[in-house]
Amino acid sequence: MQRSINRSPVLRRTVLCTALALSLASGAVLAQSNASGVVFGRVAQPEGSVVHLQNLDTGLTRDVGVDADGRYRASSLPVGRYKVSVERGGQTVETRDNVQVSLGGGVDVSFAGAAAPGSAQTLEGVQVTGNILPAIDVSSVDSRTVLTSQQLQKLPLARDVTAAALLAPGVVAGDSRYGNVASFGGSSASENQYYINGYAVTNALTGLGFTSLPFDAIDQQQIFTGGYGAEYGRSTGGVINVVTKRGGNEWKAGVGMYITPQYFRQSPRSIYRTNGQLFQYRGDNKSTDMQYTGYISGPLIKDKLFLYAAADFTKSDSKNVSSILAPQKTNQTSKATKWMAKVDWNITDSHLLELTGIGDKTNVDRSVYKYNYATGTQGTFIGTDKLKNFDAGAGSAPGGDVYIGKYTGYITDNLTINALYGHSTTNHVRDLNYAGSPNCPWITDSRRGISSPIVGCGLVNGTVLGAGAKDKTHGYRLDVEYHIGDHDLRAGVDNQTLESTAGNVYEGGYRWVYRNAGKVTGRPDIVPPAGTQYVAEKRLFQTGASVKVEQEAQFIEDKWQVTDRWMAYIGLRNEQFKNLNGAGETYVKQRHQLAPRLGVTWDVFGDSTFKVYANAGRYHLAIPSNVAIRGASASMYYSEYYTYSGIGPNGEPTGLTQLGNRAYLNGEDGHTPNPKTVAAQGIDAYYQDEYILGFDKAINADWSYGAKFTYRKLKSSIDDFCDSRPFEKYATRKGIDISKASIPGCYLFNPGKGGTFQVDIDGKGTLVPFALTKDDFVTPAGVAFPDLKRSYYSLDLYLEHHFDSRWYGRVDYTFSRSYGNSEGQLKSDIGQLDPSVTQDWDAPEIMQYTNGPLPNDRTHALKAYGYFQATPEWLFGANLAIASGRPRNCIGLDPVDAIQYGASYFECGGKPAPRGSQGRLPYTWQLDLNTEYRPLWAGAQQPLAFTAAVFNVAGSQRPVAQVDVGEVNTGGPSDDYRRAIAFQTPRYFRFGVRYDFSL
Incomplete structure (x- = not known):
């Protein structure tokens, strides 16, 4: 909005917080909320000077006074491009063009040689200060990486939020069995928080993943890897904060198309056991992906009301051959639709309203056939599998619809109010239709020495999603900012409620396991008749409930400008968590979870060219919703044994005679447990302490470098023990x-x-x-639980070349160790998808020899990325990632196995095999390249762009995860030990065309 402002040294009360400029020294600026930034600096000739700022896209203007020492500060600026000018006597004397205000950060725009009125100068480049050195953001005590939409377009990245997050130091890809998620600073992949325009969009059930949006709708993506302030909580990993684009005063639109053809895809490696036996043929497991994109942006009312809307439609056709354990061939069509619409209304100069709508829907249709490994041919049709907002590997995916409303009120120069409300809804559906059979239970043939195992007609061979699954969230934030003297005070509330209806059942309703007849451990009632060779065990597993987690928090913080060069950050967050079961009863309540946050920055030279900073903080995490589905709500899990006389067409035994009684496993008999008997009284919350010390230093006008040391220690965890x-x-x-x-x-x-x-x-x-x-x-054999241990330390070094109209580049090297006896909420050793109720800690015996390097440990990691504008028409980009391999383990049998867990211990061959003692998977390295051609013949604005990218140029397909279970439950080595689970993504090409135009 174009404001009508009297451009004089006298400040209008409606100008946002400009009085702050009077109390800050040059280079001393305070970080802003998660949707804005600041411009600050010094004017060499302050008398009679006013700093004028204008948003180049929306026309929004602000005039900021300059104090007697030449200092000024413009806070709470919407992110975007600005022109910043010094004016005296109503005339412009010096200008900085194209100043980029980044999300949550500050930029130093100083005017060391402001000329006399009537002789204006224009200096290009936001990162240039009065001494011609690139400005270091001295306003922040946290560790963050901010990527703009321009950078996201110029780098060779998969078009998703996680790919961008992996550019940040200390961030590694999570276990492939959890989907496309990342691990931050050694934490498990379910410990992150994801925000879009200030509202949390993290998976409500498990914390794994998030609701996404069209990639081109991202204006800036902020990746916190540590040290974030009291406004953020519910994370012991990292925070990804996305701010979307908004409309401006010019109507613009664009369309694009991106194709990833299977013909240019490298064939994925087939999987073999270590004895050379083929486990899974994957040579034809390829896909063709086609994405169509579009956006429109402009003023509904100039300077007043703006619209931005974008959408992506992606269709993927693929085929997949499964393993020899359940040989099937699947032809799959996936259709993903993402949309985002945002309306910005500048009601008045002092009252702003933002409304955002987001849609993220994925539908998958599968046709499943039998597959003959002997001939390599497709067999008879089995059935169809239809999925909606559901990841068959990682469980219910987020997706759904999100709606957010935000109000910003600049009440006085010193008082600002921000209020936000949001809600989301996601429905998850899995529909199985079998060919020629109304029911296909899960069949497993565990008989020894059988050459032709019994094979069922199932599509999944495992658990499937129950009916009616959905997630809902709603929440609000209210922040009040007030400046007094050298203190910038902020207080707020941050509440969100997560509701999930979820549950799982065995495919077909139950499971049959064929076994050799004999003694069954713990079941003296199972006595097969003499001469019986085989028996069949029937298992029924059924969970399902509507559960809720209520999360409340209050926070207060003070950003104190101690001196011209020293700023202290003091924050406190108080969190409350309440978990409710399927009957609406509270089974865990945690109050007064105090999380102090402390930080300090030192602007060494007072010109924003050398910053030393440190911070310390505590971070809490609630128990995820999924815990209540089985652990606190009604569930059924029983086992029955039978003799049989035949096998039906769908693999079920016929001619049944029951042996013994039904046995309920884990006490799951269909009744809701008393909520008072689910958890320890006064259970402590899950929390972690973190300490960071670092510096950033400008070398010259183009280069800067820095280093950072981080230490994290998990102080309290929550899991379950299953030992009477x-x-x-x-x-x-x-x-x-x-x-x-x-x-x-x-x-x-x-x-x-x-x-x-x-x-x-x-x-x-x-x-x-x-x-x-x-x-x-302590067990009768003297085995005790160890103390909880998960520690992470890292040293990050970086060198960065700032964009100078030709090229940009950055190199990060991270040395880190993540070690202990618990990964956290997950157990990537076996890919267990039960956050906070893993197999770990079930009994003391299973925690023996568990101390060592954890699954997300990558000792050495090198990341280098950048782009080069070779000519006005040609741009080239590159992204290189090199990392140490994942630790290897050998999980096997305990000689005593007092808890009857089979091959679940860090022991092999009857001897201890401590965590990480089996070496590491090989280093991985990957180089991605891209190019963009914008022909001049298409017009002066070069609206047409042709793009091409190749990912994993060398085609390296080293294993990134393996089977760590080295022994079978009945004794002896496992043929699947060290069999690869996942490799690096094979080389593939992506071609695109994009056309942007004005309306």
């Missing part, structure tokens, strides 16, 4: 009769600590507190 022996030990010591007690299969607790648990001692609801000490968890 501690209760038996306590009861014996206290003389309590628990012969009729109803003890849940598992309890939530803080690993490595004791706790007080409510126990139904008579099976009738009579609850007695059992105050278990750490010694109560």
Whole structure:
């Protein structure tokens, strides 16, 4: 909006917080909220000077006064391009054009030689200060990487948010079994938070993934890898904050098309066992992807009301041959539609309103056939599998619809109010239709020495999503900023409620497992008749509930300008978490989770060319919703054994005679457990402490470098233990009769600590507190739980060449170690998708020898990326990533196996095999290249662009994950040990064309 402002040294009250400029020294500027930035600096001749700022896209203008020392500051500026000028006597005397205000950061625009009125100068380049050195952002104490839309377009990146996040130091790809997610600073991939325009869009059920948006709609993407302030919470990994584009005063539009043809794809490596046996043929597992994009942007009312709308439609046709364990060939068509629309209304100079709508929908249709490995041919049709907003590998994907409203009010020069409300809805559907059979249960043939195993007619051979699955969120934020003296105070509330309806059942409703007849451990009632060779076990597994997590937080922070060169940040966040089960009952409540945040920056020379900074903070994380689905709500899990006389056409046994009784596993008998018996009383929240020390230094007008040391320590975790022996030990010591007690299969607790648990001692609801000490968890054989340990330290070094109208480049090297006995919420060792209720900590025995390098540890990582504008028509980009391989393990049998977990211990061959003791997977390296051609013959503005990119130029396909289980449950080495699970993505090409035009 074009403001009508009296351009005089006298400041209007409606000018946003300009009085702050009077209290700040040159180079001393305070970081802003997650949707704006600041411009600050010094004017050499302050008398009678006014700094004038104009947004080059929307026409929004601001006049900022200059104090007697020549200092000025313009805060809470919407991100974008600005022209910044010094004016005296109503005339412009010096100008900086194309100043880029970045998300949450500050930029020094100083005027060292402001000329006399009537002799204006124009100096290009936002990052230039009065001493002709690139400005370092001395306003921030956090660790962040900010990528603009221009950079995202010029670099060879997959067109998604995660690919951009992986450019940041300390960020590595998560386990492939969790989908396209990243790990930050050694944390598990479910510990991140994702925001779009200030609203959290993280997966409501598991924390894995997020609702996405059209890639071209991203204006700036901010990647926090540590040290973020009190306004951010619910993350012990990292934060990705996306601000979308907005409309301006010129109507613009664009269309694009990107194709990734299968004919230019390198064939993926087939998977072999270490003995040379083929496990999965993947030579034809390719796809053709076609994406169509478009946007429109402009003023509905000039200087007042603006619209930006964008959409992506992506169609992918692929085929896949599964492993020899369940040989199938799948022909798949995936259709993904993403849209975003944003309306910005400058109601008045002091009142702004933003409305954002986002849609992210994915539909997948699969046709599944049998596959003959002997002949390499497709067989008979099995059925269809239709998915909606669902990732068959990583579970329910986020997606859905998101709507956000935000109000900004500049009440006085010193008082600003921000209010935000958002909600989202996502429906998840999986529809299986079998060919010629109404029901196809999961069939597993575990009989030894069988040459022709029994094969069922199932499509999935595992668990499938139950009916009615959906996620909903709603939340609001209210922030108040006030400046007084040398202090910039900010306080706010940040509340969000996550609701999920979810659950899983075995495909076909139940599972049959064929076994050799014989003794069944823990089941003396299973006695097959003499001469019986085989038996069949029937298992039914069914979960499903509508659960909720209520997250509330209050925060306060003070950004204190201690001196001209020193700024201190003092923040405190207070979080409350409440988890509710399927019956609407609270099973965990955590109050007063205090998270202090402290930081300091030193502008060494006072000119924003050399910054030293440090910070320390505590970060909390709530128990994810998925825990309540099975652990706190009604679920059914039982086992029955039968003899049989035949095999039906769908693989089911016929002529059944039951052996023994039905056995409920883990106490899951279809009843909702008493919420007081689910978790330890007063359970501590999941939290981590972090410390960072670093510096940034400008070398000259083009180059800067820096270093940063980070240390993270997980102080408290939440998982479940599934061991009744501690209760038996306590009861014996206290003389309590628990012969009729109803003890849940598992309890939530803080690993490595004791706790007080409510126990139904008579099976009738009579609850007695059992105050278990750490010694109560010690087994009869003397095995104790270790203390929780997850530590991460890193040294990051970087060298950056700032864009000088020709080229930009950055190199990051990170030396890091992530080690301990717990990855966190996930267990990537086996790809377990049960955040906060993993196999770890179920009993002391399983935690033996677990200390070592964790799955997300990559000791050495080198990242280099940049682009070169060779001519006005030709641009070239490159992205190189080199990293150490993942630690290898050998998970096998414990000689005693007191808890009957089979091959689940860090032991192999009857001997300890400590975590990470089996070496590492090989280094990975990948080079991506791209080029863009914008012909001059298409017009002066070069609206037409042809692009080409090649990913993984050398075609390196080294393994990035392997099977770590080295032994089979019945004893002996596993043929699948060290079999690759995933390789680097094969080389592929992407071709595109884009046309941008004015309307």
